[in-house]
Amino acid sequence: MSTTLESRLAALRGSAPPRPMDARTLAALAANPGCGRRALLDAAGVDKGAVAEHLGRPAPFGQSQFSIVRGNAFEARVKADGCAELLRLLCERLGLPAPDEAALPDLSAVGPAGRAERTRQALEEATAAGGWSLLDHPMLRLEVAGSAVHLEPDAVVVRPDGRWTVVEIKSFPILDGCADPAKVGAAARQSAVYVLALRALAERIGRGEPEHTVVLVCPKDFSNLPTCAAVDVRKQLSVTVRQLTRLTRVEDIVSELPEGTTFDLALDDDRRTPRRPVEELAAAVDAVPAAYAPDCLSVCELAFHCRARAHECGAVEALGRGVRGELGALASVDEVLAAAAAGLGGAWQADGEGSAPAEHVSGGGCGVGGGTDAHGYAEDGGDFGGGDFGGGDFSGGDRRDFGDDAVTWRLREAARLRAEALAGTAAGGRA
Amino acid sequence: MSLIATLARMEALREGRARPLATVRHRHLSERPMVFVPLTTAGEAGAPLGALFGTDREEPTLLVVPQPRDRDLRFAFLAQLAQGMLPYLEGYADDVDVEVRKGKDPETGEPVEVERELCRDAPQLLVPNGSGVRYVRLLGRSMRFRRTAEEAPDEPYPVPSRVPLLGRWMTHFGERALTPGSCLLVSMTDLLSRHWASGQSGLEDQHLGALLAWLDPPPGVHGSEAALRAETARDERGLLECPPAGPATDPAFDNKLLAPAITRYDAGLSGAERAVRDLVGSQLRPTWDHVWRGLDLLRELPPGDRVAARWEGDRWSYTGHRDRLRAGEPPQPKRDDAVTAAAKLVRRETDQVRLDAHEALDDPLVMAERRLAGEAFAGEVVAVEMAYSEGRSPRPRPLVSVSTHDRPHVEPGTRVFRRLAGKAQEAQVAAAEPGLVVVRLVNQMGRGRVPAEGTVPEPGDVVCLTAFEHDPRPAAPLPPPEETPWTHGGPPGEAAMGASAPDPHTAEDYL
Numbered sequence: 001m002s003t004t005l006e007s008r009l010a011a012l013r014g015s016a017p018p019r020p021m022d023a024r025t026l027a028a029l030a031a032n033p034g035c036g037r038r039a040l041l042d043a044a045g046v047d048k049g050a051v052a053e054h055l056g057r058p059a060p061f062g063q064s065q066f067s068i069v070r071g072n073a074f075e076a077r078v079k080a081d082g083c084a085e086l087l088r089l090l091c092e093r094l095g096l097p098a099p100d101e102a103a104l105p106d107l108s109a110v111g112p113a114g115r116a117e118r119t120r121q122a123l124e125e126a127t128a129a130g131g132w133s134l135l136d137h138p139m140l141r142l143e144v145a146g147s148a149v150h151l152e153p154d155a156v157v158v159r160p161d162g163r164w165t166v167v168e169i170k171s172f173p174i175l176d177g178c179a180d181p182a183k184v185g186a187a188a189r190q191s192a193v194y195v196l197a198l199r200a201l202a203e204r205i206g207r208g209e210p211e212h213t214v215v216l217v218c219p220k221d222f223s224n225l226p227t228c229a230a231v232d233v234r235k236q237l238s239v240t241v242r243q244l245t246r247l248t249r250v251e252d253i254v255s256e257l258p259e260g261t262t263f264d265l266a267l268d269d270d271r272r273t274p275r276r277p278v279e280e281l282a283a284a285v286d287a288v289p290a291a292y293a294p295d296c297l298s299v300c301e302l303a304f305h306c307r308a309r310a311h312e313c314g315a316v317e318a319l320g321r322g323v324r325g326e327l328g329a330l331a332s333v334d335e336v337l338a339a340a341a342a343g344l345g346g347a348w349q350a351d352g353e354g355s356a357p358a359e360h361v362s363g364g365g366c367g368v369g370g371g372t373d374a375h376g377y378a379e380d381g382g383d384f385g386g387g388d389f390g391g392g393d394f395s396g397g398d399r400r401d402f403g404d405d406a407v408t409w410r411l412r413e414a415a416r417l418r419a420e421a422l423a424g425t426a427a428g429g430r431a
Numbered sequence: 432m433s434l435i436a437t438l439a440r441m442e443a444l445r446e447g448r449a450r451p452l453a454t455v456r457h458r459h460l461s462e463r464p465m466v467f468v469p470l471t472t473a474g475e476a477g478a479p480l481g482a483l484f485g486t487d488r489e490e491p492t493l494l495v496v497p498q499p500r501d502r503d504l505r506f507a508f509l510a511q512l513a514q515g516m517l518p519y520l521e522g523y524a525d526d527v528d529v530e531v532r533k534g535k536d537p538e539t540g541e542p543v544e545v546e547r548e549l550c551r552d553a554p555q556l557l558v559p560n561g562s563g564v565r566y567v568r569l570l571g572r573s574m575r576f577r578r579t580a581e582e583a584p585d586e587p588y589p590v591p592s593r594v595p596l597l598g599r600w601m602t603h604f605g606e607r608a609l610t611p612g613s614c615l616l617v618s619m620t621d622l623l624s625r626h627w628a629s630g631q632s633g634l635e636d637q638h639l640g641a642l643l644a645w646l647d648p649p650p651g652v653h654g655s656e657a658a659l660r661a662e663t664a665r666d667e668r669g670l671l672e673c674p675p676a677g678p679a680t681d682p683a684f685d686n687k688l689l690a691p692a693i694t695r696y697d698a699g700l701s702g703a704e705r706a707v708r709d710l711v712g713s714q715l716r717p718t719w720d721h722v723w724r725g726l727d728l729l730r731e732l733p734p735g736d737r738v739a740a741r742w743e744g745d746r747w748s749y750t751g752h753r754d755r756l757r758a759g760e761p762p763q764p765k766r767d768d769a770v771t772a773a774a775k776l777v778r779r780e781t782d783q784v785r786l787d788a789h790e791a792l793d794d795p796l797v798m799a800e801r802r803l804a805g806e807a808f809a810g811e812v813v814a815v816e817m818a819y820s821e822g823r824s825p826r827p828r829p830l831v832s833v834s835t836h837d838r839p840h841v842e843p844g845t846r847v848f849r850r851l852a853g854k855a856q857e858a859q860v861a862a863a864e865p866g867l868v869v870v871r872l873v874n875q876m877g878r879g880r881v882p883a884e885g886t887v888p889e890p891g892d893v894v895c896l897t898a899f900e901h902d903p904r905p906a907a908p909l910p911p912p913e914e915t916p917w918t919h920g921g922p923p924g925e926a927a928m929g930a931s932a933p934d935p936h937t938a939e940d941y942l
Contacts, residue, residue, distance in 0.1 A: 060663060062682035065690050067474025173476035175572065176765040222477045222573050294632035304663065311444075311655060319440050320632040326434050333441045340438055410803070414434045416836075417799035422451065424795075 008254050009044040014264020018045030021149045026142075027189035028299055030239045033246065036253045037290035038300055043144075043250045046263045048301040054265055054274045055282055057304035071171040075154065078169055078217055078226045083134050083155070086167065089228045090157060090215060102132035107139070112150040115139035120201060126158040127208045133158040140197035144244055153194040157215075162207060166194045166214040174218045174227050184231065187216055192236035196244075212237060257287055293321045328407035339408050340415035433800045436628055444630030447653035449645040453626045455794050456732035459614040459742035461555035464726070465519050466491070468559055468718045469566050470711060471678040472499040473685055477573035479508055480680065480689075481711035484515060488723045493715070495708040497696045502588060509574060510591035517593060519554055520600045524753045526551045553615060553742075553749035556604055557726070559639045559676035559718050560620040566678040567616060568605030574598025575762040595762065602763050603752045607745070610779050612786035615745050619725040620676075626732060630654050638662060639721050640673035646728060674714040676721065684714060735793030741786070769919035770912045781905045788899050792850060798895065802837045808868060809895040810835030812888045818871070819880075827882045830861055832869045833894060840898070841868065847896040851875050851886060855901035870896065 010018075025042050032038065041048050052059050078086050082104055091098040105122040109115045119138040126133035135156045142149045155167040168191050172183045191214040198210035212234045220227035261284050265274035285305065292306040292315070300306075310318040314333035317324060330336045432440075436452060443450045463486050470480040481495035492515050496508045527548040534545035558564055575598030580589035604616040624636045629645035636642050640661035648657040661673040670688070671681050680689070688710050696703040767775065790797045791807065801807040814832040819825035841847065845860040847870055858870040877883030888894050913922045 058663075062686070064473035064680065064682040064685035066472055066685055070474035171474055175476070175569075219476065294634040297634070314444075316437075316441075318632065319437065319444075319630075320432060320634070322432065323437055326437065333444055336438070337441055337445060410434060411438070413836075413838075414438050414799075414803050417803055418435050418438060418796065421454065421795035421799040424454075 005251055005254060009250075012040070012044040012254075012257075012262055013046050014262050015267065016047060016050075016265065019047050020045065021144060023151045023153075023190045023193040026144065026149065026151075026193045026240065026244070027186065027236075029243045030189055030192075030236065031299055032291060032293065032296060033239075033243045034291035035296075035300075036249070037285070037288040037302065037306070040250055040253045040288050041263065041302070044263070050265060050274070051263055051281065051285065052301045052305055054276065055278060055285065055305050057302075057308060059301035059304065061301065067171065074171045074219060074224055074226070075169045077224060079136060079155075083136065085226060086155065086217065087132070087134060087157075089217065089226060090165070090167070093215060093228050093230055094159075096159075099132040102134050103129070104134055104136065107135060107137065112139055113141075113148075116141040116150060120205065123156070123158065123164070123201065123208060124205050127162050127164075127205075130160050130162070132160060140194060140201065142193070142197040142200060151194055151197050153191070154217075156194075156198065158208075162209050164198055164202070164208050164210045166191050166198065166210075167217060168194075168214060169217045169226075172218060173221060174229060175221055179216075179218060179229070184216065188214070188231050188233045189236045189240070191216075191231065192233040192240050195233060195237060196240060253288060261287055291317075293317055294319075295321065326407070326410070328405075330407065330411075336411065340411040342408075342412050342415075344415050344419050432633070433803070435796075435800045435803060439628035440630055443628050443645065443654065447630070447655070448648055449627040449629045449654065451626065452624075452628045452796065453732070453790075453794050454796050455735040456729060457625060457735050457738060457790050457793065457797075458612070458617060458622055458729075459555070459734070459738050459745070460726070460729060461552075461614075464555040464557045465516065466557045466719065466722050466726075467516075467563070467567070468676070468715050468722065469563065469570070469678045470680055470715060471566060472496075473680060473682065475499065477569055478505060479570070479678075481508075481708075481715060482512065483712070483715040483719045484512075486519060491719055493708070493712050495711045497704045497707045498693055506588075506590050506594065509594045509597070513591075513593040513597040517597055517600070520597075521753075523550050523552050523554055523749065527750075548750060548754075549743075550746050550750045550753065553746045555614060556616045557722055558616070558618050559722055560618050560637050562637075562678060563676070564605065564608050564616060564618050567601050567608075571598050571601030571603075571605050572765075575602050576765075596756070599756065599762050600752070603748075606763070607748050609775075610744075610748075611783040612741050612789075613745055613748070613782075614742060615749060619722045622729055623725050626729065629658070631658060635662075639676040639718065639725070643721055643724060647724070674717055676718045677715070680714060684710075735790070737789040737793050741789065744782070768912055768915065768923040770909055770915050773919070774909050777906055777909065781903060784899070784903045788897070788901055788903060791897065791899075792901060798897075801897065801899070802839075805838055805840035806899055807895060807897040808833070808835045808837035808839035808841075809893065810837065810868075812890050812892045812894055813867075815887060815890060825880065827876050827880065827887075828871050828873060829876075829882065829887050830869055830871050831858070831888055831894075832867060833896070834867055836866070838865065839863070839868065839896075845898060847898050848901055849894055849896045850901065856886070858896065868896075 021042055029039060029042065038048075041051070049059055049061075083102070087102055088098050103126060105126065107115060107118050107122060109118040116139040119135065119140060122133070122135055122138070126135070135158070137152055137154065138156050140151045140153065142151060153166050154169040157165045157167060159165070168187050170183065170187055172180055195210050195212060195214065198208075202208040202210055213230050213232050215228050216231050217226050217228045219225065263281065263284055264276060265281070266276040267273065268275050282305075285302070286309060290302075290306045290309070292303070292310045294307075296303040296306060307318060314335075316327055316331060316333060316336060324331075327336055330339060439450045439452055465484060465486050466488075467482065467484040469482040472478040472480045478499040479496060480499050481493065483491045483493050485491040494508055494511050494515070496504050498504055527550050530547050530549050532545050532547055534543055535541070536543045556567070558567060574590070574594050577590040577595050577598065578586040579592045579595065580586065581592060582595075583589065607613050608616040620637050620639050620642055623642055623646060624633065627646055629636055629642055631641065631645065635658070638658075638661065641658035644657035644661045645654040648654045664672040665683075666672055668687065669683050671683070674684065675681055689707070692703065692707045692710055696707055787801075791801045792798070798807060798809075802809060810833045812831055813834045814830075816830040816832075818828050818830050820828045841860045841863050843860055843862060845863075847858050847860060848855040849858065850856070854875060856872060856875040858872045860868060861871045862869040872882075872887060876886040910916070915922050
């Protein structure tokens with residue numbers, strides 16, 4: 001990363017201390033890769049939660065202390081007695097005899113950089129020694145878009161043959177051999193980032209073989225007894241790698257921002273009260289194109305703000321990721337409704353008071369994900385005959401246009417059929 | 432989501448309130464449903480925090496676990512839940528109709544008449560949302576393998592009697608809920624979003640408060656604004672004004688109020704139990720009211736014609752489970768064997784197709800979706816030409832020309848169906864061109880050479896023909912479990928016997 005980019009990012013962040021990226025933020029990038037807003041704010045280390053709060057749309061996230069306590073208690077239990085239980089489980093899963101002893105190198109050091117260095121040494125020594133080693137909370141370093149990100153997996157196991165396995169300890173249960181797929185998916189994405197960091201390290205020190213199968217340790221059924229499962233994260237790995245290489249695009253995003261853009265909250269002397277005018281901050285945020293989808297609501301702090309913006313410009317994606325597929329080039333609700341209205345003989349315009357098309361709010365604010373191609377409805381668009389029945393009261397002249405655009409035709413048909421059915425004049429159903 | 436449903440959502444967005452997706456009610460609603468609003472403890476699997484349940488809107492039963500991680504308190508909660516729910520769940524078991532069916536004698540194979548009981552009605556459990564349905568399954572799983580002191584005197588942690596029984600009922604209800612269109616256990620969000628389109632995504636519809644805000648916004652308030660308020664508005668203590676519909680709680684509630692209250696309970700302070708109880712009740716009550724409000728809205732819709740026929744499937748399911756309990760069968764296994772799993776899958780697939788057909792036939796708005804998809808078409812009969820089949824005794828095979836605006840995906844030879852006096856009349860497409868489809872009627876016209884009156888449409892009639900069957904039949908039966916082919920693991924052996932073994936226990940009192 002060039003120093004100019006670094007200084008641009010620092011300027012974007014303003015006076016606040018940078019929020020370091022972690023495995024979760026990196027994994028989240030893989031969840032919605034098309035979003036430039038998230039990519040930029042994360043790369044600049046902006047506290048998105050604080051920004052969202054100041055914008056008046058705070059993220060509804062939070063973690064219950066019950067689950068934190070439970071998670072810590074479970075991890076402590078798994079790692080009790082020098083991780084003996086963890087090693088036993090692991091060997092059982094790998095089909096290897098449990099080792100009599102395993103090295104548990106001390107990884108404590110000052111600061112994340114120091115701990116990362118210590119981890120590197122320990123991994124190097126353990127791999128050279130050719131025995132079993134278990135690194136409890138090692139610190140890994142990954143270069144992301146030119147800046148160092150520190151990552152802390154729950155454990156990494158070094159096997160006598162030099163293979164390294166990432167261990168993730170989670171407190172959701174594996175019930176009768178199954179776990180919540182959404183939670184497993186999140187854990188897999190997170191672990192993939194660790195594997196990536198281990199690969200980079202293995203390459204640096206010239207030994208060690210990080211495995212793409214990670215081990216997930218969870219409570220079994222309704223107990224607090226641990227059980228484990230191997231999770232192949234190859235797919236998540238390739239997605240993450242692709243996303244990280246695309247992160248260089250941050251440079252492009254930055255270059256398109258107006259001069260002087262910043263997400264600084266201008267905190268007061270008490271370091272708590274933001275002084276930045278809300279409209280100004282909103283304008284800065286909206287200058288970065290976003291790709292809002294309803295799934296964002298559960299993962300991104302800014303989602304409520306992006307949703308409000310998407311609604312303001314009537315973006316069809318606000319209704320669901322798949323919605324766009326059938327709508328071709330029509331990107332806004334008003335466009336779709338207007339196109340559909342032709343199927344109703346213009347009735348909608350007549351009663352459409354108060355539904356004036358919303359003005360596009362700001363330049364980049366309404367950036368919605370890249371266009372999806374319309375389905376190729378290669379239907380014969382020709383004229384179709386038929387009598388004058390039902391609710392269709394369009395003139396013959398309109399019909400000729402239908403074939404020009406399969407999307408518009410389908411929309412008009414959908415509107416006509418829907419109106420017909422609602423009006424109770426339908427020929428179908430209860431006829 | 433179909434294009435028509437997308438359009439409905441957009442209409443809702445424009446008008447600021449939900450728009451209809453159906454003109455009739457497609458799900459059975461019991462006269463006396465039991466509403467069940469559970470809450471669970473964050474981070475713990477199967478540790479309920481409390482529940483509000485009952486059949487009387489004004490007088491729900493509130494059960495609260497003051498320290499959810501304490502096994503004894505948890506068991507006491509489950510025992511009380513069993514006491515409160517089982518009379519309702521079992522209350523329909525003895526009111527039966529006796530059906531006589533043709534069957535085969537198991538030994539001789541001779542056709543005999545078999546009498547089967549069918550419960551005349553069945554209970555219905557209503558939960559707020561989809562995670563509520565999953566939670567019922569989870570609770571069922573956590574209870575059904577437990578042992579009571581009577582069953583297993585050596586059991587270190589026996590549960591109160593009737594708890595495993597409730598577990599088996601909940602498992603059955605949870606399992607049945609996976610069947611498309613079934614109504615023994617349904618979530619209010621599913622019911623509402625089946626019948627109305629809100630101006631938000633399906634994901635956001637899972638928030639019962641927000642969905643109801645779209646259905647019934649305060650006067651002059653746009654649905655999206657009302658929904659946002661339901662999702663995010665917080666009071667001066669930082670608590671959500673509309674608590675989540677569970678079973679997960681609001682983390683802010685956990686951290687600010689519940690955790691300190693539980694700490695006081697653990698310290699044995701007087702009144703602490705009452706305080707936890709009031710807190711949990713305060714989170715449950717709004718959701719309770721929402722579920723009943725949703726029920727009011729649904730009851731305004733007239734039921735679809737085929738809803739009762741599908742409810743009969745639920746009644747059979749209920750009766751079947753009753754019979755298994757009475758026969759003393761062991762609890763449902765943790766995992767189905769190959770044949771059971773395949774049979775369930777086939778049944779669910781058939782039920783899905785049947786549900787889709789039924790809904791379309793009951794509701795012109797659903798039929799509109801099928802017509803748009805090219806799976807049905809409607810139009811005016813413009814000509815009827817009498818024709819006959821070849822052979823020694825020619826049968827009427829009239830050709831009916833239907834003029835339509837629809838563009839059905841049919842070609843000569845496609846079987847199509849239309850409704851005729853409660854049955855499906857079959858026809859075959861003879862010719863299809865844009866705007867005009869000619870079909871040849873092939874049955875339901877009586878025995879004579881001349882079609883029975885009213886069995887052939889006349890010019891000017893409006894007809895609707897579907898390319899899907901009206902009452903699809905299940906596929907060929909699968910082999911019994913003891914004949915499981917080797918490709919599917921062979922007959923279940925000893926391994927299956929251990930499938931219902933109780934869960935391991937940990938010595939600690941706490942989870």
